[in-house]
Amino acid sequence: MREYLPILIVGAIIATFSTAFILAYAFMKNKKEAIGFDRNMKDTEIIKRLFKYARPHYKSFILVLLIMLLSIAYDLISPMFVGYIEELIKQDFELKPLFIAVGLYAGILVVSMAASYVQAIILQKTGQKILSAMRMDIFAHIESLSHDQLNQMPVGKLVTRVTNDTNAISMMFTHILVTMVKNVFVIVGILGAMLLLNYALTLMVLCFVPFVVLFTIIFRKFSRKAYRKVKDGTTDINTYLSENLSGIKITQIFNREDQKMEDFLEKSNTLCKAKQNQIFVFGIFRPMVYMLYISSVLCLFYLGGRGVIKDITMFGQAMNSGTVITFYLYISRFFNPIQALAEQFNFLQNAFASAEKIFTVLDMEPQVVDEEDAIELDEIKGEIEFRDVWFAYKEGEWVLKGISFHVEPMQTVALVGATGSGKSTILSLICRNYDIQKGQILIDGIDIKHIKKSSLRRHFGQMLQDVFLFSGTIRSNIVLREESYTEEEIIQACKYVNADAFINKLEAGLDEVVRERGNNFSAGQRQLLSFARTIIHKPSVMILDEATANIDTETELLIQDSLEKMKNIGTMLIVAHRLSTIQHADNIILLSDGQILEQGSHQELLHQKGRYHQLYMLQYSKEQLKQRT
Numbered sequence: 001m002r003e004y005l006p007i008l009i010v011g012a013i014i015a016t017f018s019t020a021f022i023l024a025y026a027f028m029k030n031k032k033e034a035i036g037f038d039r040n041m042k043d044t045e046i047i048k049r050l051f052k053y054a055r056p057h058y059k060s061f062i063l064v065l066l067i068m069l070l071s072i073a074y075d076l077i078s079p080m081f082v083g084y085i086e087e088l089i090k091q092d093f094e095l096k097p098l099f100i101a102v103g104l105y106a107g108i109l110v111v112s113m114a115a116s117y118v119q120a121i122i123l124q125k126t127g128q129k130i131l132s133a134m135r136m137d138i139f140a141h142i143e144s145l146s147h148d149q150l151n152q153m154p155v156g157k158l159v160t161r162v163t164n165d166t167n168a169i170s171m172m173f174t175h176i177l178v179t180m181v182k183n184v185f186v187i188v189g190i191l192g193a194m195l196l197l198n199y200a201l202t203l204m205v206l207c208f209v210p211f212v213v214l215f216t217i218i219f220r221k222f223s224r225k226a227y228r229k230v231k232d233g234t235t236d237i238n239t240y241l242s243e244n245l246s247g248i249k250i251t252q253i254f255n256r257e258d259q260k261m262e263d264f265l266e267k268s269n270t271l272c273k274a275k276q277n278q279i280f281v282f283g284i285f286r287p288m289v290y291m292l293y294i295s296s297v298l299c300l301f302y303l304g305g306r307g308v309i310k311d312i313t314m315f316g317q318a319m320n321s322g323t324v325i326t327f328y329l330y331i332s333r334f335f336n337p338i339q340a341l342a343e344q345f346n347f348l349q350n351a352f353a354s355a356e357k358i359f360t361v362l363d364m365e366p367q368v369v370d371e372e373d374a375i376e377l378d379e380i381k382g383e384i385e386f387r388d389v390w391f392a393y394k395e396g397e398w399v400l401k402g403i404s405f406h407v408e409p410m411q412t413v414a415l416v417g418a419t420g421s422g423k424s425t426i427l428s429l430i431c432r433n434y435d436i437q438k439g440q441i442l443i444d445g446i447d448i449k450h451i452k453k454s455s456l457r458r459h460f461g462q463m464l465q466d467v468f469l470f471s472g473t474i475r476s477n478i479v480l481r482e483e484s485y486t487e488e489e490i491i492q493a494c495k496y497v498n499a500d501a502f503i504n505k506l507e508a509g510l511d512e513v514v515r516e517r518g519n520n521f522s523a524g525q526r527q528l529l530s531f532a533r534t535i536i537h538k539p540s541v542m543i544l545d546e547a548t549a550n551i552d553t554e555t556e557l558l559i560q561d562s563l564e565k566m567k568n569i570g571t572m573l574i575v576a577h578r579l580s581t582i583q584h585a586d587n588i589i590l591l592s593d594g595q596i597l598e599q600g601s602h603q604e605l606l607h608q609k610g611r612y613h614q615l616y617m618l619q620y621s622k623e624q625l626k627q628r629t
Contacts, residue, residue, distance in 0.1 A: 014211055014295065017288060021218045041356045050355055053130045054173060060126040061178075067119045068182050074112035076189045078105060079329035080197075119178070127174030135166050138358055146367040147433040148393065153361075156239030161361050164234060165354035172351035176344045183337035183344070190334045194327065201327050204299055205334065208292045212338055215292075219285040220345065226278040227349045231357065233271030240267055293335035300327055368435050374452045380459045380540045382409040382571030383444050384430065390438035391429060399425050401594040402439075407587070412572040414582035416612070417591035423575040426591075427543050430573070431460050461539030465546035467526040469518030474503060475510040477518075478533045485536060496565055497531035531566070540570040546577065579616045588612065 054061065082105075142150075142158055194202040244251065244260055251260050304324035384407040391400040400422045407413050415423040428434055429441060432448050441448050448456055469477050478493065479485045490510060494500040502525055506512040518526050534542060544563070560581065566572065576582050583602045590598040590605070590612050598610050605612035 046352050046355045057126045064119050067115045070115035071112045072186050074108050075186050075333050079326045123174045127170050130173050131170040144366045154239040156242030157235050160235045160238045165358050168351045168354035176347050180344050186337045190330050194330050208296050215288050222281045223349045226281050227353045229274040231353045233274045236267050370452050376455045380444050382540045385442040388439040391436045399594050411586040414574045414585040414588045421591040422594045459540040461534035462543045463530050467530045469514050473511050493532045493536040499528035499532045542572045544574045
């Protein structure tokens with residue numbers, strides 16, 4: 001019994017650690033709701049959906065698997081060569097057999113390295129194709145979401161989904177999965193080789209496998225929770241940065257740098273703790289596997305050494321030094337893939353956590369969709385009709401209440417009223433940025449729900465108060481990177497809206513660089529560029545939402561002149577607070593609390609001496625007072 005005491009000690013140590021891990025796993029399983037451990041999507045479902053992206057490239061993966069067989073030959077055969085060389089040295093030594101053995105060993109190594117290189121190249125190319133397809137899908141899906149859905153999701157979160165999360169999935173296809181398959185092949189191949197060499201020592205090694213499986217299962221639960229927290233922390237950081245870097249001028253104006261720094265530090269510390277927990281989980285698991293490896297080596301040397309020294313057999317299997325050395329190398333190659341599997345499994349959990357977040361976005365059903373038999377409109381006259389339209393952003397909180405009005409083609413209609421009366425909402429509904437709950441909106445007598453969104457919006461030109469310019473040039477912002485417009489068409493559009501006056505003064509003209517959000521241009525210049533962008537696309541209906549707000553008087557005169565010219569292009573809908581800018585509109589609709597209070601021409605409404613008359617006189621008095629002062 002004393003002879004087996006070392007083995008019993010090793011077994012007792014392993015049993016102690018196993019018991020501790022099982023108790024920790026049981027505690028986590030029972031308390032998963034209390035500690036916030038959630039599980040929204042099964043691994044099998046994630047894998048099934050991910051492989052839809054890999055299926056078109058199955059030939060590349062099959063080729064990689066075939067090449068992999070060559071790359072693992074070194075792991076399977078090299079220990080036998082080392083054992084063979086050991087036996088050659090012990091016997092009558094001759095150089096020729098040694099040179100042959102070393103030459104074969106080197107040849108196998110070269111083939112394995114070349115195969116690994118080719119395998120890596122194929123995988124990287126394939127992985128980038130999969131990554132590109134996934135990014136295109138998620139970006140296209142985000143574009144299909146309604147304004148309401150986009151308003152609910154922070155921009156930083158969407159950026160994280162398209163960039164960080166897709167990169168994690170790319171790592172899975174380019175490295176993790178294939179390496180895991182390779183390691184499985186290596187483990188199975190080594191087990192087969194060991195069984196052929198000495199099944200008694202192989203059985204001894206297999207005694208440690210159940211503990212490896214046990215540790216892996218327990219590690220899987222802890223690592224998934226840790227990775228989920230890291231992903232959430234990363235998303236929070238990106239979201240916070242996206243919002244606060246965009247609004248950093250406000251932070252500086254109100255001297256809130258210290259407060260914002262404290263908020264950022266708090267989120268950074270949260271992510272730091274999540275990373276530390278992740279490292280802690282992995283830092284426990286890998287040493288445990290290494291402990292099993294060392295224990296198996298100790299048992300090998302103890303049992304194998306006794307067998308060689310005392311010429312003892314195990315289950316009828318004889319021992320020699322070559323067998324012990326070969327088994328030592330095989331055990332190393334057996335546990336190395338297992339330890340690597342732990343790291344790869346860690347990355348796999350990262351990829352699954354990223355995939356789950358991506359699929360959460362992809363599973364969002366767009367609220368505004370085309371009907372199956374939706375039609376294309378080659379052209380529209382510009383007739384618009386609202387029939388008893390009711391709309392609410394939130395259920396039960398009506399923004400529009402039974403709105404009805406009619407706009408003839410080529411008419412100019414102005415919407416006025418207090419903030420929150422529903423003016424901008426009407427413009428958004430015409431473009432079908434949202435779907436109404438009750439009533440009908442008709443374009444040329446056709447319900448807009450029967451028209452494809454892309455076709456409907458192609459005939460609309462929107463000019464908003466907050467003009468958005470993309471990074472690039474003035475030219476690219478006017479044509480929106482379409483190549484079908486000639487230089488003459490671009491110049492004519494700029495002249496038509498009086499934008500040529502300031503463009504001609506720029507050193508690069510139309511090719512002047514536009515910085516982020518167009519912050520190197522004034523509000524008026526950005527507005528004129530938005531007019532040119534709208535005109536060049538030749539819309540049938542033009543929508544202006546406070547397009548003359550927050551600009552200087554000189555620029556306003558240019559814009560007013562542009563508006564007069566644009567009336568000849570098509571139907572025009574204008575939202576304005578300055579009543580002096582809409583006096584020449586064909587129809588003015590005054591809204592109050594989501595309902596039409598008054599409508600008619602400027603003179604008709606003044607003659608009625610109602611609410612419009614009160615607003616106009618109030619603004620007129622203010623303007624007179626400004627002129628006097």
